[in-house]
Amino acid sequence: MTELLESALHNCALTHYLEKFKDNDVDDNVLKTLTDCAAGSMEERLLAEIVPSVGHRLKLIAAVRELGKSSSETEQRAERAQVEETMKIIVIDNNISVNSQNSESVGDLTVDQAEAVVILQPLFDIKSIILKSDEEKGTTKGKQLLEEIGETNVINYRIKTVIKRRIVNYLVKQYSYYPSKHEKQNLAECVASQLFQNLSNQQQKDIMNLFYSPSTVIISNSTGSSVRKRIPASGLIEERLRHLRKKYSVGLSINVVSSSSESYAPSEDDEGKKSWLAYSSSPQSQVLEYMAQTYPMRTAEIRNTKDISVTLSQWPRLLETVGMIDQDFSFRHPEKNELMLRNWTQIGQQIWQAAKNTKLDVTNELGVEQHINNWTTDQVNNGSLILLPYLLSNSAYTRSGKKRRRITGGQSSYFFLQFVNATEDLEAFRLSELTRKQPFVLCVGNLKTLTIQQAYIMVERRLIAAETLVKAVDTCFKIFHVLQLQFPEECYGVWSFFDHSVFKINEITAPPSCVLSLSSQIIF
Template identity: 50%
Template sequence: MEQILRDTGLEQYTDKLKENDVDDLLFFKLLDGAAGSTEERLFAEIIPSVGHRLKIITAAREGDDNSVNCGQEPDKEEHVEITFVTFNPLFDIKQIILNSDEDKGTANGMNVLEEISRSSLLTSDTKTLIKRRIVNFLVKNYSYHPSKEVKENLAKCVAMQLFQNLNCEQQKNIENMFYRKSEVKEKTKKKNSASGLIEDRLKHLRRKRNVTKPRKPESCLEITKPSEDEEDKKSWLRYTSSPLNQVAEYMAQTFRLRSEELKTNDLLTTLNEWPRLIDTTGMIDLDFSIRYPDKGDMMLHKWTCISNQIWKYAVKTRANIHGEIGISKNVEEWSKDEINSGSLLLLPYLFSKSAYTQDGKKRRRITGAHSPEFFVQFFQRNEDLEEFRLAESVRTQPFVICIGNLKFLDIQQAFVMVERRLIAAESFVKAVDLCFKIFYVLELKFPEECKSVWEFFDCTVFQTNKVRSSSSSVLSLSSQITMDEGLNED
């Protein structure tokens, strides 16, 4: 960094960069920031002059092009001042490991780093710790299906940052040990799968937590490129959240672009690219209404009628709501408000016979006592919810959370959680409505543990016709719902 500033005659920025804790790693990340990115904005704040920024970027790129290749002797007549790595490092491996130490309350990572610094040896225990720490970071920040470029970059960072004392060939061997991308064999023309410690760990976590592969495009047609206007509005929306009417207008105008990107992007990428979907009230409803005109208010119009008939069905079948669900008040004694919200809690119990989860390679049925927690979770205090939110790393699909007391059907606040982000809702019913819409707006699959509950909402409330074959339990309960009868009684 200092060499580039000297070469360009811009040494006056050295102190300012150091004051902002910019080291070589961060410096090159700032230089390579894409247009409209956070890196580009931060770089412009430190170095306001456009001309000076261009000089620095040009000097860095020329230095990269003229860098000495690993294993080659430089021309003796040529004095080489600095050698640049031939990739843009995305990760600070040492910091990732030390941050994990802090989270876990141990010094194991620091001890491993010190051992590597002394000996440059990669033992079995060292490999295990590095693999676990970096893959946990990868899953948290890039999902369970990161791109091959990200995994390749991570492996390079491990080799070059932790094993600087080794030669280039040895570093390459370590890089391949952590990740080797898929290749086509010349003789057989068959494609080898990606391999390495990173890939093996990701596969293990996906199997353990039953994470499915991200969606692929439904057709092989080329995705229409975004227009300049769409890109500008997307960039504006990424960094701006007011005024609300402007946000809503731009969100509606970029719906086509968002729909195209959803065909290939995973959930985490989508939420990072379009933050207003989650943090701005009404944007999920807006996208759902564009996808399904005249369906957006169905829950508001129908639920009172439907909930009353679910309640009657529970009374008729003598549902064991105390033993199975944990609600103390007899179902026959529920008030109108309790019927409105309590009937939502009855659904997982009524569909428990068709609720399954994947336990390794075995498909295990969820009991009536446990199936509701996959649909809605209760916490008595906001502090408990925040602790849960920070620790939750398994579920990628959205689900409902309530602050209150399930035993007495007391619901004080309701939220939807998706990728550890909380969205506040006006009521429990609205939270369920919002959660259902998130599945459809972000094109997510219903979780197996409460799939029948969400299919019931599609079948009886929204009627999108997207669910082609509902389970027999859904069809059975849906057949008990008669809108005319319910409306007349109301």
């Protein structure tokens, strides 16, 4: 069976190795052994014989692990669905006799007119979260609180304040300052059911609503016509999240926030791994493992600093080791890592069509000699990226002092994707680049003929080579998210398009009108 092998090779665009794997009788089980082995082992050498390129091996290993993680999550969802389907608990009304002749029997319980409540596997272990926080803070306050709740089953101001702070800190670490409604609701349900299990169902429901009540829409007919009114989400969890977002100036666009007294507290083991990564670039398997294990620590540090150069000097493997940006991005946004690479051919075709519909003059505006109607498939794939700044610049402005200055398509393109001739000295270009502080894409080639010889990402005077232009833009976008950087205002619409329409991350709640207009023409 080679389903895993084929999927992994497809996801990292290495399908040309498929026949070589099959010639060596590598099935899914053998693949797992080859990609999950110790550094210097026989398995590692055998994999190197099949895939000589170090970069390709790292991509394959990352793809296999990602698929394994997805498979595990799918199995967990299936198990949860089975529990939802087969296991139910009956809430008995005290006014109903269990010996009623008209009653129904479920397991050992016999009730009439009972309410069925689905038993779900808990998403959060609240007691462990509180006790783990005790360890990090060097206190026993959480333990004492749990003992008090067990004895009294009472929730007062002091208890709810401690619980709120501990669980929301955990929520932010795991799911960012903008967790989903599902995560917040499950967290509140777990607090009620795990800490106050001796209370009645209605009391537990009240505690759940105390911690989180989702937004609702009510319809009023008081004026003779229906008026829809949205009631925003409320509760201790939502209040705490709003407080933290305001305190640290965390917006839905990607912002860097100031240091926090409640930030992630790294262990000695984390610090040791960080130190090893600062000075070691091999073995690759060890780098991959340590980078994955130090992700929470690294994310907290990035969140609490405004100096990107400090981050990159302390975590050099982030840019110097292939696949690390993809790995951190997949942790930050699960299941979105391959969206652009998988769908760009289809998206690019529709962007090209939109440019034709708007009669964009690619010769005079972009400098491309060949008429847009005559572009080849490869030219459309790459050219659609070059078209974006011109399609999305109609509402782009930047502030100069107190005045707003209109940004042209060419100016937007300069901050998004720049072409240089093959004869240009890239080292001199790298050292002289001071204008653009945020990452951008650099193409070595000829814009007139849409010929691309090599693509790079430029960040902090570092040039990172990419296999294709599409991959360069994909990596550049991920760098913004991994390093928690703001999109440049000169090409804000372009990166907003990728955020809103390609990766569908939705951290930008109000994309520019030009983005919404183009997105309405994109279907995939």
